[in-house]
Amino acid sequence: MNSRARTPWQDSEVAIVGPGRVGQAMGRLLKEAGIRVRFVAARRLAAARRGVRFIGGGEPLALLNPRLLEARTILLTTTDSALPEVAKALAGTGVSPDAWRGKVVLHTCGSLSSAVLQPLKRRGAAIGALHPFQTVPNPTAGVRNLRACYWNIEGDPAAQRLSRRWVKALGGVAFHIRRTQKTLYHLAAFLVCPTLITLMEKSARLLRRAGVPEGVARPMLQRFVTETASNFATLGAKRAMTGPVVRGDWATLERHLNALRKVSPDVVPLYRELLRAMLRLVREQKAEGKRLKGER
Ligand SMILES: NC(=O)c1ccc[n+]([C@@H]2O[C@H](COP(=O)([O-])OP(=O)(O)OC[C@H]3O[C@@H](n4cnc5c(N)ncnc54)[C@H](OP(=O)(O)O)[C@@H]3O)[C@@H](O)[C@H]2O)c1
Numbered sequence: 001m002n003s004r005a006r007t008p009w010q011d012s013e014v015a016i017v018g019p020g021r022v023g024q025a026m027g028r029l030l031k032e033a034g035i036r037v038r039f040v041a042a043r044r045l046a047a048a049r050r051g052v053r054f055i056g057g058g059e060p061l062a063l064l065n066p067r068l069l070e071a072r073t074i075l076l077t078t079t080d081s082a083l084p085e086v087a088k089a090l091a092g093t094g095v096s097p098d099a100w101r102g103k104v105v106l107h108t109c110g111s112l113s114s115a116v117l118q119p120l121k122r123r124g125a126a127i128g129a130l131h132p133f134q135t136v137p138n139p140t141a142g143v144r145n146l147r148a149c150y151w152n153i154e155g156d157p158a159a160q161r162l163s164r165r166w167v168k169a170l171g172g173v174a175f176h177i178r179r180t181q182k183t184l185y186h187l188a189a190f191l192v193c194p195t196l197i198t199l200m201e202k203s204a205r206l207l208r209r210a211g212v213p214e215g216v217a218r219p220m221l222q223r224f225v226t227e228t229a230s231n232f233a234t235l236g237a238k239r240a241m242t243g244p245v246v247r248g249d250w251a252t253l254e255r256h257l258n259a260l261r262k263v264s265p266d267v268v269p270l271y272r273e274l275l276r277a278m279l280r281l282v283r284e285q286k287a288e289g290k291r292l293k294g295e296r
Contacts, residue, residue, distance in 0.1 A: 001066065014037055015061075015074045016058065016064065017041045017086065018039050018042065019042055019051025019055075020079070021137070021142055022077045023075070025053050027051065028054060028055045029144075029170055033170060036057070038059065039059050039065075040055060041060075041064075042243060045061075048060035048061060059290045069099055069100070073105075075107075076106065080112055084272055087105075090119075092264055098125070099123060102124070103126070104162050105125045105128075108132070110133075110186040110189060113129060113182045117294075121156070126158035127155050127156055128156055128158075129182075130161055130166065133149065134146055148170070151172050152185060153165070153175070156237070157262025160249060162224065204217050209263055229267070238285045239289075241278075242271075256274075
């Protein structure tokens, strides 16, 4: 980056705590955006070193090394379940009572709010959460797909300000929701990501059973699902929905169920539930269409 183009915040610095998939990807991206990655801390020094190598900067530290307090911003990217204990343990570091004053501590968990960082707030830190609505299966994928993505941010004003600047630097879109709504928000993400992988895997198995070559099934599913997602985004659910439920083709649905009972009986309950949900949606949409027609 051209040094004359640097703005003061870009000269700020961050310590990454818990360099897994998201931690390593964010470390690399923040570094590329001009933010100094000062430390990478993990419970095993070897993991901290691996993080430093991937990020391309930072000093590896043990998890609770008090030197972490030399960084102005701490980004916690540990697993969700580790956040309460890590926040509590970190709050125990630093000798002076206001050792954490002036620091910003953020985490990247979607289902827990920034309140999980309260022990650090009690010691003077501004706390916040910044969650990418994105799937990061490995650090390299994160470097690619955390650019220009959507980020939910919440927390203390200083934490939100910093989060917005980071999101802007990554070319993303930031939005705010209330702390109390994070479980719902995360549930919405859950409903369309790991579940979609599960459905795609089940679909791929059926394709294999039907004799579709392995090399065709995966790219074919990719094309199909990408198109479906794009239609949902551009047309909305009502106009994007196709298939036998929309056409009222009950004979085909019956044939599906008969075939499923033979080849994959474990999937029958899932098929039935999805069918019920689809029918409710189609009925709701038809009722809405009639109501709107009546109003005209
Ligand atoms: N992956 C995604 O798609 C995604 C997307 C959005 C948000 N997020 C959020 O980002 C955060 C990190 O997720 P991730 O997928 O990057 O997880 P991850 O790859 O499993 O990495 C988690 C990191 O936490 C460390 N850790 C686990 N337990 C710990 C403990 N008790 N004390 C200290 N460190 C501990 C692990 O260290 P070790 O190496 O020592 O085990 C590892 O470095 C989570 O809050 C997650 O919800 C993830």
